[in-house]
Amino acid sequence: MFTAAVARKTEKAFRIYRDLGLRSLVLRLARTLGRALGLSGAGEARWRARKEAVDVAFDAEAGVSTGGITHLYGLSIVGPNATSGVSHIACDPDEFRAALDALEADLTEHSFVDLGSGKGRALILAARYPFATIVGVEFAAELHAVATANVAALPAADRARISLVYEDASRFAFPDGPLVVFLNNPFEEAVCREVARHLRADVSAHPRPVRVVYLRPQHRAAWIDAGWSSVRDGTCFLILEPCPAAALCKATGVS
Known part of the structure; x- marks a missing residue:
């Protein structure tokens, strides 16, 4: 090790x-x-x-x-991006609430997906909102195990909506239906670009309402370049949605 x-x-x-x-x-x-x-x-x-x-x-x-603060060196990582993650630091609850409240949307039919869910704090916070389902995606086995224990300690009604996936975010298959995809600056630019392209392609293939909530957005250009537009730029967060098809073609040079 x-x-x-x-x-x-x-x-x-x-x-x-x-x-x-x-x-x-x-x-x-x-x-x-x-x-x-x-x-x-x-x-x-x-x-x-x-x-x-x-x-x-x-x-x-x-x-x-x-x-x-949990550094990734020495942890058991699934997928090819072990050197492209950043140390795990759970999101600040106040920043999370500010970002989620800025969505100003009915969330009852949305799934919440946290990419780089770590020990599960964002999932616990998301359970305080009326999401239909809540999914945490984490590529470090040790963090995934801690999140599993944390979710097990929650009330039964919250546990029933939460599922945890031990997977590389760039390979995750997003669920059907409206989505809120959450990131708390979980990985470096190369993976961010890969995830942004992957999710944009998924939305193109299966059109539905999708918003990305990016806390501490260090690599916002990765999303803009992949065909996402900023709809809200807060003090500590960025909310993005897919560009319309025509704008995407113009931005990416695809005809």
């Missing part, structure tokens, strides 16, 4: 060097070293303190364990 973790770190470092250059690689290594030595800046220290308080409060109230 240790050897596999080192191999993943080495592969990721090489990819950063290849795609972004030596300066970006050095900066990332410096930030990682600084955190390991406790030399992080005041801003990061404040963020970590607030996050810890939020984690403790949420988990105590819900009777679950969703907090902390």
Whole structure:
């Protein structure tokens, strides 16, 4: 397991060097070293303190364990994208509620799909909305196992609507019917582009209402380039919907 973790770190470092250059690689290594030595800046220290308080409060109230920061190195990953995920950090409940409330839609016929569902916090929060079904997709076996235990601790009515899938998000087969697809910055740009294209193709083949709720949207261009348009740009979230067919053809050069 240790050897596999080192191999993943080495592969990721090489990819950063290849795609972004030596300066970006050095900066990332410096930030990682600084955190390991406790030399992080005041801003990061404040963020970590607030996050810890939020984690403790949420988990105590819900009777679950969703907090902390879990790095993917050394975890059991399904699929080809082990080096393209980011460390698991559960979504902030206030940010989640702000994004979901911005949908301003009747959700009773929608399925909620969380890509990169981690320990299941977004699923627990989604259960407080009237979604028909709630699905979590996670590619790390250890996180999937924690989410399974967390869901088991929920009231029976909530458990009945939630299903968990151990799968790479880029290979997930989306359910029929209206969808709200949720992401909390779960992976790097290459996978984001793959997922955006995959979902757009699915919507083209099976037209239905689909909204993407992208929390902490680091790679919004990946979605725009794949034929999605922004319908709401919040402080910490982005809501997207599929471009009409004519706009998609113009954006992608497809006739």
